[in-house]
Amino acid sequence: MKFKALLIAAGLGMSLLGLTSCGQVDGCTYPYPETSVLFDDFHITKTIYSQGTMRLYYRGVQFKDNPIRCYDTNFEDLGDQFDYTFRNGVLTVQADFAEKISGLTIEDRAHDIIYRLRYLDSPQFAWLADVFWYDEGWSETGDREAYYSAAELQAEADRKAESQKEAQEVFALLEGTWITEDGLQKYEFVANEDKSGMNCCTMWWNNETQEWYSWSIFAESAFRTKSFDFVCDADCVYDEITEKAEKLITIILVNSDHTAADMRILYDSEENVIKDTDAIYHKQ
Numbered sequence: 514m515k516f517k518a519l520l521i522a523a524g525l526g527m528s529l530l531g532l533t534s535c536g537q538v539d540g541c542t543y544p545y546p547e548t549s550v551l552f553d554d555f556h557i558t559k560t561i562y563s564q565g566t567m568r569l570y571y572r573g574v575q576f577k578d579n580p581i582r583c584y585d586t587n588f589e590d591l592g593d594q595f596d597y598t599f600r601n602g603v604l605t606v607q608a609d610f611a612e613k614i615s616g617l618t619i620e621d622r623a624h625d626i627i628y629r630l631r632y633l634d635s636p637q638f639a640w641l642a643d644v645f646w647y648d649e650g651w652s653e654t655g656d657r658e659a660y661y662s663a664a665e666l667q668a669e670a671d672r673k674a675e676s677q678k679e680a681q682e683v684f685a686l687l688e689g690t691w692i693t694e695d696g697l698q699k700y701e702f703v704a705n706e707d708k709s710g711m712n713c714c715t716m717w718w719n720n721e722t723q724e725w726y727s728w729s730i731f732a733e734s735a736f737r738t739k740s741f742d743f744v745c746d747a748d749c750v751y752d753e754i755t756e757k758a759e760k761l762i763t764i765i766l767v768n769s770d771h772t773a774a775d776m777r778i779l780y781d782s783e784e785n786v787i788k789d790t791d792a793i794y795h796k797q
Contacts, residue, residue: 543636550628551642551654560633567611569604569633576604576619583608584616588631631660650771676734677709683735683764684711687778691787691794698792700778711735713766713776730776732766739763761788 541562548556555574560567576599583591583606595608606614616631625645632638641655658666684704688711692699697718704711714729739762760783766776779788787794 543634543638545636545638547637550630550640551626551644555628557630557633557638557640560638562612562614562634565607565609565611567606567608567614567633569606569617569630570602571604572602574621576621579622580620581606582618583610583614584618584631585610585613586615586634588616629655629660647772676736679736680732680734681708683737683766684708684732686780687711687713687764690797692797693792693794698789698794700787700794709733710769711766715776730766730768730770730773732776733769734767735764736767737762737764760784 544559558570591610597606615634619628627643629641639659687702701714711732716727762780764778
């Protein structure tokens, strides 16, 4: 009886060892209780790891030559040295790093979707999907709190706060009317009530029709970057070029309509003017 108990204990110990070393031994399987991804027409059922191979089992969608990328537990890209096939509801990835694969992206270009799968090497995977909508552009869908770690969510919140601060500084800088000396071209910038966005309009006078033409956007955010967009003749020296570049700032006003163009402004911080190809705008 003691010998039998010892064998049972040894068997349990080996089983636990196998569970804790999944990804390092052949035949490690992760089934998932929740399998639905996005519109309930794509289900991930399980992932099986073996030496040099990872197999992802799915149903409901038809993949063939869809591009994929492989990621580790920190969602760092594992590189290009892998082969893969989609066949009969199984994605097979063969690579030296196969046991390290924790996440995948799968592009479905026919439907403008990028699937992002994570934590495949745990009992509960998580997913996000980037979906392109023709009326609003790309948007992210899924459970962000399940997909991202607490540290990643905090880092993103910090980046967003910093971005909002910069946008509000840009809005405060631009707000008002900027007009050329001949009065035939102008910009009008009007922030909304809570300063979270800005109506941006560029206008030009048409002498033939005797009316103003315009193009406008609503900017949901803005940021600044250094600009080298200036003319320099053959006699320019490096120090002069550098000094001139330091004064010029390109301001990007990000269009709330993600399917349309952003507005770009070239701002001279020393002269406090907006510069265009053939015009200089002064703030009124």
